Amino acid sequence: MNDVPKPPDPLCGPMKAMSPGVVDFLFRQLVTGAPPEDTQWRREGTVLAEQVPGAELARRLADTDLDSLTPMELFEYVRASQRLVAWAEQLKERAVAQYCSEQPARTPGSS
Template sequence: MDYLFRQLVSGRPAEDVTWEREGVSLAAQPEGAELARRLAETDIDALTPTELFHYVRAAQRLASWAEDLRQAAVGRYCHAGADAPRPGQRRI
């Protein structure tokens, strides 16, 4: 409540948007190792409600990306076994 009051009294928006100007936002960060690092190093207790919303969305995008990688690897693994020559079978 103190934060909101200070923001409104000073004429600034109720939400802290300074973090958006400090670099690539979590919403704009491409999926991959850098996004995973940023999420892991974030103190979620210090986030505003808007920042927490973007944090959750970024974590969902990262999880979906990782799941796509896993599914591609499983598909490759399953097909690799089908393509391998069996004992006694010659490849042409």
Template structure:
């Protein structure tokens, strides 16, 4: 991490890695669903900067909440009155 910060500062760039934000939809903007789950699963969290790791955690929390909503809806349907 220190090496990354040093290279950024020597090159006159900000200490944070902002290039990943310019490469497509960020994790914080990715809608909940299969694509977000795939991106989270394929991410090497050891390679993330602290800011990227923060966004990763937030995205994982959003995905978990979304999945919990799906589970609750399915349980409600399963436990509901039988269909005709």
């Protein structure tokens, strides 16, 4: 009956979603006065937000460690994955249209 109340979980709210690596990165950015975004990405090549949908974007998304992304980078990751899904959906629609437009005489197995 006289249970001692539990202290609040220190990892709740926004901090629960942020990995220690992200927190460390943001702290270093704050100390140096740099922006919270990783501007190094722009110097190293095409950022995810500008990557053309296709095989390279799929590879980059698959190789990305989500735990190391800042909240803004994670947002861009989600937007890039949505672009990739839309691109793949267009490929599928073109293939279905091609399949449906073929004459019955061209179906596999008919002579």
